[in-house]
Amino acid sequence: MNGEGDRKEATSNGGEQDWHAVCFSDDVIERLNDLLRVELATVAGYQKALRTLKNKAVVDTDHILQLASDHQRTVTALQGSVHARGGAPVVAAAPWEGSGDAALTAEGATVMMESKLFVGALLEVERRGLAEYEASLTSLDEDARELVELELIPRQRRHVAGLSAMLVNLAA
Secondary structure, rough: OOOOOEEEEEOOOOOEHHHHHHHHHHHHHHHHHHHHHHHHHHHHHHHHHHHHHHOOOOOOOHHHHHHHHHHHHHHHHHHHHHHOOOOOOOOOOOOOOOOOOOOOOOOOOOHHHHOHHHHHHHHHHHHHHHHHHHHHHHHOHHHHHHHHHHHHHHHHHHHHHHOOOOOOOOHO
């Protein structure tokens, strides 16, 4: 603490850093890791779905592959953001972790790609992801907020729109 009551912490270069900035940075890293955990689970889930669909003639496999690829890019962006703040990014999550949807978590569920139930469950996962990003905005610093607002939220909205269209086509 200095004489004015502000808490300071030593930095590696011998200087001082404002304690509030350190705490905020830790909070941002924690929130980014929360988002990263969701993305890792989603990537693992899409990879599992793609392995199941590999030898099946399913018209939407290309769309699912694109979604998986987009989520992998998001993982890379979030990992970089955590690293840039001096944090250690989380490295793994179970497929569809936290989704709680039996259509995604049941053994062999991805075989039902043509079913409205399965695509609806994918859509719900994407909507929850979008809600997570939107809710995170107030707890992020300017750079992280820019990443989420300008790159991740628009990508997630495209996923929701694409799966919504797929669901409409299945209903027709």
